[in-house]
Amino acid sequence: MNIHTYEKTWLAVAMVLIVGFIATITYGAVGPGIAMIDDDGGTIDPDTINDDERFSDPGVTHVGGNEYEAAVVAQAWAYTPSEITVPANSTVTFYVTSRDVTHSYTVAGTNVNTMVVPGQVSEMTVEFDEPGEYGILCNEYCGAYHHTMEGKLNVVPEDEFDLTELSTEAPDEAQLGNQTTINTTVSNDMNYDLETTATLEIGNQTVEQDQTVEQDQTVEQDVTVPAHGSETLEFAVDTTDFGTGDHDWTVTVDGHEGSGTLTVTNATEGGDGDA
Numbered sequence: 001m002n003i004h005t006y007e008k009t010w011l012a013v014a015m016v017l018i019v020g021f022i023a024t025i026t027y028g029a030v031g032p033g034i035a036m037i038d039d040d041g042g043t044i045d046p047d048t049i050n051d052d053e054r055f056s057d058p059g060v061t062h063v064g065g066n067e068y069e070a071a072v073v074a075q076a077w078a079y080t081p082s083e084i085t086v087p088a089n090s091t092v093t094f095y096v097t098s099r100d101v102t103h104s105y106t107v108a109g110t111n112v113n114t115m116v117v118p119g120q121v122s123e124m125t126v127e128f129d130e131p132g133e134y135g136i137l138c139n140e141y142c143g144a145y146h147h148t149m150e151g152k153l154n155v156v157p158e159d160e161f162d163l164t165e166l167s168t169e170a171p172d173e174a175q176l177g178n179q180t181t182i183n184t185t186v187s188n189d190m191n192y193d194l195e196t197t198a199t200l201e202i203g204n205q206t207v208e209q210d211q212t213v214e215q216d217q218t219v220e221q222d223v224t225v226p227a228h229g230s231e232t233l234e235f236a237v238d239t240t241d242f243g244t245g246d247h248d249w250t251v252t253v254d255g256h257e258g259s260g261t262l263t264v265t266n267a268t269e270g271g272d273g274d275a
């Protein structure tokens, strides 16, 4: 049988194209790991997101080694949290769900691009090798302010990353001679216990651990914050030897700082006639 030269050429071109298509799809799946988001993430009742262990306190947690989880809740028209920070050289599994309508979770410049359907948890795993900043946006029209729905992903150098958070709570004012407390809560979202020292500084003197702060002093307390937990420390402050006026204080834990000012007033001040 004689096949025309043109016919042979077209057959050859078609063959090359078919093999090429199969090769790109195979490469995409095996190489960069492009995959469809399936139902691995499971389902969730959008009305009880706040009771869910993963989504009631969304954000980044350390799973182990260089693996992290990022839980994100989408709703019109914001992501919670809007900003995600992970270390370089990490593998991050995103779990995203929606509280109201269908959104998307798209990390510009990466393979992360999924629909976020209420009732469904979208799960995807990404490796971040290099530090960088990525924009996060919603690709799925979700209402009047759809265009404002955005977030940010920071991949920071490993030595700049940590999952410790510090918050302090203290009164602004105390009467001279009274005791007061400065409370510090340290939370730890890592997979291991954080053993560290908390320091309260009022002025610049240093005293032994666990003493009551009396005047211009620094006290230290050892603290162990359990993995995925938090610990509250109480620093007792006795104002007897403080002068009246403003006293700046700083609590330092593991490189994090909280600070404030304690105003010590005369016992007779502010009593409005009871002196």
Ligand SMILES: [Cu+2]
Pocket (backbone or CB within 6 Å): 075, 076, 077, 102, 103, 104, 138, 139, 140, 141, 142, 146, 149
């Ligand atoms: Cu949206």
